[in-house]
Amino acid sequence: MLAHETAASAGWFLDNAFLIPVIPAVAFAVIILFGKRLPMKGSEVGIVSMVGALVLAVGTTYQWIQRVDAVHGGEGEHAVARGVYGFARGLLPQAAEGGEPYVEPVIRSWVWWQSGGLEFGLGQHIDGLAVMLLLLVTFISTLVQIFSLEYVRGDRRYTHFFASLTLFSAGMLAMVLAENTVQLILGWEIMGLCSFLLIGHWWEEQANSRAALKAFFTVRVGDMGLLVGVAILFGAFGTFSIQETSRIAMDPATSQTVLLWAAIALFIACIGKSGQFPLHTWLPDAMAGPTPVSSLLHSSTMVVAGVFLVARLYPVFYNGFDIAQNGNSLNFIAVIGGITIVIAAGLAFVQNDIKKVLAYSTVSQLGYMMMGLGVGAWTPAVFHIFTHAFFKCALFLCAGSISHTASHHSFDMKKDMGGLLKRMPITSGVWMVSTLALCGVPFFSGFFSKDEIIDNAEHNGYPIFFVIGLIGAFMTTAYMTRATYLTFFGSPRGAAAGEHHHDEAHAEEHELGLATVGHDAPADAHAHADHTAHAAHGHDAHGAHDAHDAHGAHHAKPAFGIAGESPILIAAPIAILGVLAVVSGYINAAPFHIEKFLEWVEPRASEFAPAIDHATFAWSKAMPSIVLVVLGFVVSLAISRSVFGDAPSKLKGLTERNAVLGAGHRFLVNKYYLDALYENVVVKAVAYPIAQAAYWVNQRVLDGVVNAAGAGGRRTGEWLYKYVDQGAIDGLAVNGSGKAARGTGGALRPLQSGKVNQYGALLFGAAAVGALVLVIANI
Amino acid sequence: MLVNNFLLLGAVLFCIGVYGVIARKNAVMVLMSIELILNSVNLNFIAFSTLHGNIDGNTLALFIIGVAAAEVGVGLAMVLLIFRNRKSIALDELSEMKG
Amino acid sequence: MSAVILAADDIQVAQNIGFGIIAAIMVIGALKVVTSKNVVHAALSLVLVLSGAAAQYILLGAEFVAVSQILVYVGAVMVLFLFGVMLTRAKLGKETDLDQPKAWLGVPVALLMLGVLAWVLIDGFQDERLPADATSKAAVEISDSVLGPALVPFLALTFVLVAAVIGGIVLARKD
CATH class of the missing domain: 1.20.120.1200 (NADH-ubiquinone/plastoquinone oxidoreductase chain 6, subunit NuoJ)
Known part of the structure; x- marks a missing residue:
């Protein structure tokens, strides 16, 4: 009855899903090459490409659903699972005996290049997970690009911004439908590069370029894990194909040790990319980028890449960490995820920057996803990716909208916000809805996914993580209540009240008639002289109050006036996301026995996928988390009102008065001293001794050898005079800042004194001696 | 012919090149010495290629010729730049990398 | 010798x-x-x-x-x-x-390397001969190799050359 399924085609969209990343990739090239000459500076190309990709993704989703329904509609139609799919490599797995049949992914692959008999393919591996993320990424990317149209209008690197954004989406999409691990690395690295470009988009400001570098390097630390993990898998299994890898990982005969090491290595990559403890420190700093970037990176793309990797190669993790062994194992993934939930939620309490609250919230929610995967709750974790993307993206865009319209590009909740509830109805409404979703209030999307994770943690025999999940839910509600209160309630403060930070400076500029459009120096980039043109929205991050623009013509607002709602290009994407923040959960609403998501996305137990056990929903089981959410709301609201409200209160300044609380507060403000740990302890403990040792070896050993060979104390004396006296003292004199040069670089400095020939001699001499030793040893 | 004929010739050229790299002060001369080293390696590749009846050595030798051309191009451009800025290409006068 | x-x-x-x-x-x-x-x-x-x-x-x-x-x-x-x-x-x-003023440094290093290399080569290859009928390699063989198994290094080489051209221009340009 399903004969058409066995035909060579699985449907045009499914067969050609590989076009989805190709479109933005091409668009990227077009923007880079011709963007500046186009009427809208290349942004139209980006948006059109994203819409095109979205259309294809919708088509793919539709056909995938049809495909799944076709298989599951006809129980026992095993023949379906054997369908020949286009250009697949002829892997025709058997459906699992018993249970629901496995829905064969649509796999196509082309040889990309070959070297030494190894073939590296590019292709597509379309299954439920890939389809879900394709749809999600294209959708969010489209909305974010529309939002950016207005948000970064007039930016001096407007074209480059859209180019990077488009390439970023292309990278994510390429990774999502990766057929093999090499392609996965490719997309992964493209994203790493683009995140660097985007976070450092306003690199003129030191903090931004530092944040970009930090993000890049921190993620690189984890990326080593990805390379090692893929190498282990390839070395052990002899294939890059994801399907083959999954099959071999599911094979009971496969060595668990190999899987364990591969899983550890791969998970280190996920820790870096998905901002898990202890490498989460880059993620909040990455808020230095423009807000649309934050919302794209930290809702649906960059940071879920790590979660995606775990979900994609789940058999490796599942068997490597032995997740099935209920509760008896405290496995790596779940532990890291659990720690991340609590740690990040704690940090969210002490942030004044609204985007940083959201950033830590993202970290915490990613912890939920990881924990879900770690306790065997594959489907709820993946579903949480789905719902989280909508409401977190909505929250970020709301923050951007507030800063863009109401608070003069400041993100400081304490200084520049407050009382915005009535003034920005759309933004505040969406914020509320998304916050409720994030907190996991029943009947909002977050409830259906987050609660499932918590529920399954208990069901699968991980009681510790059940408790952690509940604590996390409580903390989430509390910090979001605090942020909401600060932003929307109370009385307007700072920029939100219409004050401006640099009025004097502007007055001067007006007098001088300076037209500083596109000026980039932070201290004086106040583009007020030209009210019709938009100035560089240069710096919306970190208390940079410069580059305040006059939203002249189309805002219909006075330049310093009190803002109303944001323009339509900003409000519309927010509104759409706000609606989705509610309804997206109903695809898989366990309380109402809707389990479409599960049906469409989850791979059925087979030789490619482990069997996933599901907890059955019961309101009684959901009660603890609901109670905790309400409790968190009440407690936090009470504290927020008294601490941040206008009325005098005993709680104000409590952290200054109470030593214990003060210490705790400081501990949180300093981010558990992790940054200090990395920079002072790790860097000093590792790099500094190496530098010192190198210095010592260079000074004592190498030069000593040279001089001993040269013979004679006179020569030594000359050498000392020439290098130590003249070199060092000259160096100090030239530097002037010789004092500061005792750091790492300073210690390495003598290594690079430029005596090329001497080093050549040492190099070749050492090589010769080394060769001699090897030869003698091998005789 | 003994394969060692070629290999030893390569070794001699290599060591002469190494001596040149160490002893020469003029940057252009150092680049020339590096060319000597590269050629000795090429000679080895070709000799092994013939010994084993395998084409790979020839291919690699061609690659080395190509890379050497690129290296000389960039190297000489740098030498020109240095000369223009400092009126000297003596290597030991370039030791200003002291931070 | x-x-x-x-x-x-x-x-x-x-x-x-x-x-x-x-x-x-x-x-x-x-x-x-x-x-x-x-x-x-x-x-x-x-x-x-x-x-x-x-x-x-x-x-x-x-x-x-x-x-x-x-x-x-x-x-x-x-x-x-x-x-x-x-x-x-x-x-x-x-x-x-x-x-260099210390040019003599190169002599021991070069002689040491030569000694090691000569020893290894003479010891390793003894009097192994090249095939007497070593036919010349046809260019077509080389092209097959360059455009076949060695394609990736070849592409890498083309990139290096392009980079060298650009780098040479950038470095030597007067401005």
Whole structure:
């Protein structure tokens, strides 16, 4: 009855899903090459490409659903699972005996290049997970690009911004439908590069370029894990194909040790990319980028890449960490995820920057996803990716909208916000809805996914993580209540009240008639002289109050006036996301026995996928988390009102008065001293001794050898005079800042004194001696 | 012919090149010495290629010729730049990398 | 040692003698390259060495590489060198300032390396012979190899060349 399924085609969209990343990739090239000459500076190309990709993704989703329904509609139609799919490599797995049949992914692959008999393919591996993320990424990317149209209008690197954004989406999409691990690395690295470009988009400001570098390097630390993990898998299994890898990982005969090491290595990559403890420190700093970037990176793309990797190669993790062994194992993934939930939620309490609250919230929610995967709750974790993307993206865009319209590009909740509830109805409404979703209030999307994770943690025999999940839910509600209160309630403060930070400076500029459009120096980039043109929205991050623009013509607002709602290009994407923040959960609403998501996305137990056990929903089981959410709301609201409200209160300044609380507060403000740990302890403990040792070896050993060979104390004396006296003292004199040069670089400095020939001699001499030793040893 | 004929010739050229790299002060001369080293390696590749009846050595030798051309191009451009800025290409006068 | 090198046996006397002569020229040329006090002389000696290498390639049956060697090295690279010499030093005569003050350091290092290499080679290959009927490699074989298994290195090489062209322009441009 399903004969058409066995035909060579699985449907045009499914067969050609590989076009989805190709479109933005091409668009990227077009923007880079011709963007500046186009009427809208290349942004139209980006948006059109994203819409095109979205259309294809919708088509793919539709056909995938049809495909799944076709298989599951006809129980026992095993023949379906054997369908020949286009250009697949002829892997025709058997459906699992018993249970629901496995829905064969649509796999196509082309040889990309070959070297030494190894073939590296590019292709597509379309299954439920890939389809879900394709749809999600294209959708969010489209909305974010529309939002950016207005948000970064007039930016001096407007074209480059859209180019990077488009390439970023292309990278994510390429990774999502990766057929093999090499392609996965490719997309992964493209994203790493683009995140660097985007976070450092306003690199003129030191903090931004530092944040970009930090993000890049921190993620690189984890990326080593990805390379090692893929190498282990390839070395052990002899294939890059994801399907083959999954099959071999599911094979009971496969060595668990190999899987364990591969899983550890791969998970280190996920820790870096998905901002898990202890490498989460880059993620909040990455808020230095423009807000649309934050919302794209930290809702649906960059940071879920790590979660995606775990979900994609789940058999490796599942068997490597032995997740099935209920509760008896405290496995790596779940532990890291659990720690991340609590740690990040704690940090969210002490942030004044609204985007940083959201950033830590993202970290915490990613912890939920990881924990879900770690306790065997594959489907709820993946579903949480789905719902989280909508409401977190909505929250970020709301923050951007507030800063863009109401608070003069400041993100400081304490200084520049407050009382915005009535003034920005759309933004505040969406914020509320998304916050409720994030907190996991029943009947909002977050409830259906987050609660499932918590529920399954208990069901699968991980009681510790059940408790952690509940604590996390409580903390989430509390910090979001605090942020909401600060932003929307109370009385307007700072920029939100219409004050401006640099009025004097502007007055001067007006007098001088300076037209500083596109000026980039932070201290004086106040583009007020030209009210019709938009100035560089240069710096919306970190208390940079410069580059305040006059939203002249189309805002219909006075330049310093009190803002109303944001323009339509900003409000519309927010509104759409706000609606989705509610309804997206109903695809898989366990309380109402809707389990479409599960049906469409989850791979059925087979030789490619482990069997996933599901907890059955019961309101009684959901009660603890609901109670905790309400409790968190009440407690936090009470504290927020008294601490941040206008009325005098005993709680104000409590952290200054109470030593214990003060210490705790400081501990949180300093981010558990992790940054200090990395920079002072790790860097000093590792790099500094190496530098010192190198210095010592260079000074004592190498030069000593040279001089001993040269013979004679006179020569030594000359050498000392020439290098130590003249070199060092000259160096100090030239530097002037010789004092500061005792750091790492300073210690390495003598290594690079430029005596090329001497080093050549040492190099070749050492090589010769080394060769001699090897030869003698091998005789 | 003994394969060692070629290999030893390569070794001699290599060591002469190494001596040149160490002893020469003029940057252009150092680049020339590096060319000597590269050629000795090429000679080895070709000799092994013939010994084993395998084409790979020839291919690699061609690659080395190509890379050497690129290296000389960039190297000489740098030498020109240095000369223009400092009126000297003596290597030991370039030791200003002291931070 | 030359007795070892030229341990010519019954066959291929002509090739052996040819090899010996060319090798001698190459070694002398190479020594001139690294010791000459005149930059232009050194460059011309390098031409000698490179041409000698091309001749050796022909002896080894690698005509295509030999031709490339002549075209690229002797033709192009040497012209670059001479340009470099002329643009950086107007003087064409002798110079006293070509060597490091510690040039002697190179002698022990080079001799040590030579000793190790010679020992290893003589010990390793004894009197292994090249195939007497070493047919020359057809260019088509090389092209098959370059565009087949070695395609990726080849593409990498093209990138290197492009980068070198751009880098050369950027570096040498006057502005």
